[in-house]
Amino acid sequence: MGKAKIKLDKDLMDKVKKYSKIAGYSSPEEFITHCLEKEIAKLEESNSEDEIKKKLKGLGYIS
Amino acid sequence: MWIFNSAFGKIFKLIFFPFRGMNPWVGMILISFLTALLMLFVFRFSSNQEGIRRVKNKIKAHLLELRLFKDSLSLSFKAQRNIFRYNLKYISYSAKPLLVMIIPLILILIQLNLWFGYEPLVPGQETILKVELEEGRSPLDIDLALEPSAGFDIQTLPLRIEEESEIDWRLRAREKGVHDLTFIVNGQRLTKKVAVAQKPLSKISPMKVRRSFINELINPGESPLPRDLPIKTIRVKYPAKDMNLFGWNIPWLLGIPPWLIVYFVLSIILGFVFKGIFKVEI
Amino acid sequence: MNHIDRREFIKLGLAAGSILALGSSDLTIKAFGKRETPQKVLVLGLDGIDPHLLQVWMREGKLPYFQMLARQGDFIPLITSIPPQSPVAWSNFITGTNPGGHGIFDFIHRDPERYFPEFSASETTEAKKTVRIGKLVLPLSGGNVKNMRKGRAFWQILEDYDIPATVFKIPANYPPVATKQRTISGMGTPDILGSYGIFNYYTTETKELKEDIGGGRIHPVNVIANKVEARIPGPVNTYKKDRPESSIEFKVFIDPVNPVAKISIQDHEFILKEGEWSSWKRIHFRMIPTQSVSGICMFYLKQARPNFKLYVSPININPGQAALPISTPKRYAEELEKRFGPFFTKGLPADTKALDNDVLDDGEFLEQDNLVLRERLNIFDYELARFSSGLLFYYVSSTDQRQHMFWRLIDKEHPSYDPGLAKKYGNTIENIYKEMDKLLAKAMEKVDKDTVLIVMSDHGFSPFRRSFNLNTWLKESGYHTLINPWKQGREDLFLNTNWSRTKAYSFGLNSLYINQKGREAEGIVKPGAEKEALVREIAHELEDFRDPKTGERPVLRAYIAKDVYQGPYVEEAPDIIVGYNHGYRTSWAAPLGRIPKEIVEDNTEKWSGDHCMAPEVIPGILLTNRKIKVKSPALYDLTPTILQIFGIEIPKEIIGKPIF
Incomplete structure (x- = not known):
């Protein structure tokens, strides 16, 4: 798999470094990858899946 | 205006007096019958009865013509034109009695709304009391107090809505009867009626308005508010009255309340039933 | 009042966030048994x-x-x-x-083809035939709600x-x-959204806001000139092409000083004191001019000031105008509503x-x-x-x-x-x-x-003190494999599961499934002897596991479906039914396929008593x-x-x- 580089401004990169540690990621790359994946998943996730999840969550037994 | 309202209102009170304890349909049928009589009477004496009879005969004749000569295009066309012409004439003949009727009818409708438009509160029921101030008048500045009474509980502190120049309370009906809500505004005492658990047919005045011809004409149920106070209206919210026909609640149609639908339908039917007896040509 | 709402041209069904037309119900039946x-x-x-x-x-x-x-x-x-x-x-x-x-078998079943959770109790299908007129989609055939x-x-x-x-x-x-x-x-x-219940909460207190809470929606609002304007979301409008969410707008007027507020919604107008519940309010979600869905809800003014907090109950099906079948005969619910007013139907x-x-x-x-x-x-x-x-x-x-x-x-x-x-x-x-x-x-x-x-x-x-992450246990015991180990605990629905190297998983509150070849989409365990052996092995290990903190056994008994069930539907059963011990239950995360890092955790929720244990308990x-x-x-x-x-x-x- 090829890898691409992304430019981030320094302030943000510092924050990423700091919070990736706090949040328990093993590297800033992992943290960024996860954040992006999460955002993309939100856009990709089909409505029906999201809906079903929401509906089931109304059940007191789960969260 | 209040003198007129008060007197005119008494007529209805008198008419409905014996029927208050009965199903509201009894009062409704009675008033529809009286309205039908009034309409027949007005028709009889304000319209050209002879003219109407003649025009109706003409229309009948041309209708017959239309059927007899349906194969002849020119004849049936002519007949149609005549039907149309006499119809216009018929309308013009009936316009006069309708014009004569219209003002009393509106006054009657306004009165009937007080009798058939609303359901009284029942003990335990909650409602909103609304005081509407002059436009632009802040409800925070006004010196207004609501006095407690045995008939109802005042359940909330005043809710003042500046944007609407309005003050609201929540009331809970406690005892049967027509109670007075007493306000003290700038040192003056004001009262507004609240009806709780009345007879099936009873007069309910939801709104008390400031003295003015139009206001009072439309809201004739109570004496008007003095003009020197900054209050425009005092209103108690009542549930709308249902007209129940063998278990079926007559619905609202295009914003027209059930009682009005019933009233129109009944008075027209009764008008047609009795026109022969009173020899009125409609 | 809009009485067009009262017409019931069709019944409306709800599935996957959608409203759809149901054929006229065969549930409306004349009378019931007469024998004395x-x-x-x-x-x-x-x-x-x-x-x-x-x-x-x-x-x-x-x-x-x-x-x-x-x-x-x-x-x-x-x-x-x-x-x-x-x-x-x-x-x-x-x-x-x-x-x-x-x-x-459980509150929650699963679709093995998609590794996806499902309601076990009922299934709603949409109208199959629709006609599209401009932006409108009108159902021609009935959808259906089925008791499973x-x-x-x-x-x-x-x-x-x-x-x-x-x-x-x-x-x-x-x-x-x-x-x-x-x-x-x-x-x-369900509620009117077809869910187990979703409340709405309107507040100016932004620190209370969590992005996603199960069973509720939090709406940040502003009080402008002592007024709040907000909306109650309703069912998805399947009559419209892009299926927008329907909603009802409402206004709240708050007194500048006194802790009272007036709520104005459709034809209702009522005043609430702080800390007061409203009575039931009937509301109508309009879909197209002739169609609306009727629901009932209650309002609770938690706080007027300094922060505005208003709770609105999940919208229950209105028993007087039920959009979904809730009673037999249909008029039974109506009869009760007529006598007692609206009542909880969820x-x-x-x-x-x-x-x-x-x-x-x-x-x-x-x-x-x-x-x-x-x-x-x-x-x-x-x-x-x-x-x-x-x-x-x-x-x-x-x-x-x-x-x-x-x-x-x-x-x-x-x-x-x-x-x-x-x-x-x-x-x-x-x-x-x-x-x-x-x-x-x-x-x-x-x-x-x-x-x-x-x-x-x-x-x-029984008390529910400690929660057992069944899927984490499976992972730690080598029966479940993740794609990215560092993502553990961050994904629902097994999105991080490597199915080609996973032998077992758990959906629902007590159900454990083998990733069976030919049944699950990416099954790897062969049915027959291989599976039998695996089932017994897992059951055995589960019963042996001890909570590192207390030394107790979280699983009292792991039942093997074939041994405990009889009847024509045994094949559809989960492979193992996990019977938890006194004080233990499945975790909050496990039923929907999330895999936290710890196997056993304290249950710090208010939901603190439970019964999804072993029946003996x-x-x-x-x-x-x-x-x-x-x-x-x-x-x-x-x-x-x-x-x-x-x-x-x-x-x-x-x-x-x-x-x-």
């Missing part, structure tokens, strides 16, 4: 009443009528279902079988013999199965989610559940008064809901125990038992010598006014008992045996 029976049966179904607690309070003389009944007849623990979840347990009672005979429970209900069998029955809110009967009997659905009945009515998420506090939750209880008791009086023949079944949910939420205040060992709150609300559970004693008093007054009285619960209760109760002749009766024994009382031959599908 000399024998009568009155069953009180008190969800979750625990034999141990009952006995303690009976002994202390706090429950005189339970005591009296036990003396007159019998009192014995009732064997519950495997697993002891309400839909499963009540299905056992309804059909006289176990899950192998009725096909309900198999097997015949005992009131259907009674109907065959013309014996009348009224069945009030029995769980696991949504939509109510076709019958002429009077029935109304209970647990399993399956589990009290909003435990709002309490769990601190939207309602203990006192507020109890106020809400008191409203539920009051409604129930009123309707009970009515049904009891007209009960003169056949069978009456009456159900109470508050017993279950309060034990779930308030166990932490009677259990000092619970991680959520709070001495201050315990002082104030520690007697909540005791109080609901006392309420049930009063209910029983009324029933006993009515019962004559020809009436068999059965008081029962579907399961008991939490039997239900059985009290009758006759002597019970069998030693250890089970839920499915009650079904043939009822049939026997009416002299009906017991169908061979029923596995239970009469108890008298």
Whole structure:
């Protein structure tokens, strides 16, 4: 798999470094990858899946 | 205006007096019958009865013509034109009695709304009391107090809505009867009626308005508010009255309340039933 | 008032967030059984009443009528279902079988093709044929809501013999199965969104906002000129091409000083004081000019100032104009609505989610559940008064809901125990038992010598102190493999699972499935000997596992479906049913396929009592006014008992045996 580089401004990169540690990621790359994946998943996730999840969550037994 | 309202209102009170304890349909049928009589009477004496009879005969004749000569295009066309012409004439003949009727009818409708438009509160029921101030008048500045009474509980502190120049309370009906809500505004005492658990047919005045011809004409149920106070209206919210026909609640149609639908339908039917007896040509 | 709403051209169904047209229902049926029976049966179904607690309070003389009944007849623990979840347990009672005979194995089933969770109780399908006119989509054929429970209900069998029955809110009967009997659905009945219940909460307090809370939507609002404008989201409008969410706008006017507010929504206008509940409000979501969906909701003004906080209950189906089938005949719900006004129709009515998420506090939750209880008791009086023949079944949910939420205040060992709150609300559970004693008093007054009285619960209760991440255990034991180990615990629905290297997984509250070749989409375990061996191995290891913190065994028994189920639906069962020990339950994350890092964690939620354990841990109760002749009766024994009382031959599908 090829890898691409992304430019981030320094302030943000510092924050990423700091919070990736706090949040328990093993590297800033992992943290960024996860954040992006999460955002993309939100856009990709089909409505029906999201809906079903929401509906089931109304059940007191789960969260 | 209040003198007129008060007197005119008494007529209805008198008419409905014996029927208050009965199903509201009894009062409704009675008033529809009286309205039908009034309409027949007005028709009889304000319209050209002879003219109407003649025009109706003409229309009948041309209708017959239309059927007899349906194969002849020119004849049936002519007949149609005549039907149309006499119809216009018929309308013009009936316009006069309708014009004569219209003002009393509106006054009657306004009165009937007080009798058939609303359901009284029942003990335990909650409602909103609304005081509407002059436009632009802040409800925070006004010196207004609501006095407690045995008939109802005042359940909330005043809710003042500046944007609407309005003050609201929540009331809970406690005892049967027509109670007075007493306000003290700038040192003056004001009262507004609240009806709780009345007879099936009873007069309910939801709104008390400031003295003015139009206001009072439309809201004739109570004496008007003095003009020197900054209050425009005092209103108690009542549930709308249902007209129940063998278990079926007559619905609202295009914003027209059930009682009005019933009233129109009944008075027209009764008008047609009795026109022969009173020899009125409609 | 807009009365076009009242027309019911079609029924509306809800699936996957959608509203759709259902064909006219075959549930509207004329009358119910007419036969006058000399024998009568009155069953009180008190969800979750625990034999141990009952006995303690009976002994202390706090429950005189339970005591009296036990003396007159019998009192014995009732064997519950495997697993002891309400839909499963009540299905056992309804059909006289176990899950192998009725096909309900858990609150949540799964689609093996998609590794995706599903409601077990009902299935909604949309209209198949639609016509599109501009931006409108009009349904031509009916959609459908289907009750997934198999097997015949005992009131259907009674109907065959013309014996009348009224069945009030029995769980696991949504939509109510076709019958002429009077029935109304209970647990399993969705809200108007088709969900288990989604409340709305409007607040200016932004720090309270969590992005996504289960069972509720938080709406940040602003108070501008003492006014709040907001909307209540409704069902998806399937009449429109892009299926937008419908909604109703409302306004709240707040007094500048006094803690009162006026809410104005559609044709309602009402004033609430701070800390006050409104009555039911009927609201209508407009879809197209001739179509709307009617619902009912309650408002609670939690705070007017300094922060504005308004709670709106999940929108319940309006029993007077039910958009979905909730009763048989349809007019039964309407009849009750006419007499009592709107009432809770959603399956589990009290909003435990709002309490769990601190939207309602203990006192507020109890106020809400008191409203539920009051409604129930009123309707009970009515049904009891007209009960003169056949069978009456009456159900109470508050017993279950309060034990779930308030166990932490009677259990000092619970991680959520709070001495201050315990002082104030520690007697909540005791109080609901006392309420049930009063209910029983009324029933006993009515019962004559020809009436068999059965008081029962579907399961008991146990503390839920420690939660077991079953999927994490599977992962740690080498049965479940992740794609990215660092993502562990961050994804729901097994999105991070490498199925080609996964042998087992768990969806639902007690269900464990083998990733079986030919059944699961990416199954790897061959059915037959390989699977059998694996099932036994996992079951064995599960039972052996010890909680590192307490040294206890979280799993008391892992049941193998083939060994414990009989009937035509055994094949559909999970492979292992996990029976947790006293104090343990599956975790919050596991039922929907999230895999946290710890195997066992403290349960710090308010939801602190539970029953999704091993059945041995939490039997239900059985009290009758006759002597019970069998030693250890089970839920499915009650079904043939009822049939026997009416002299009906017991169908061979029923596995239970009469108890008298």
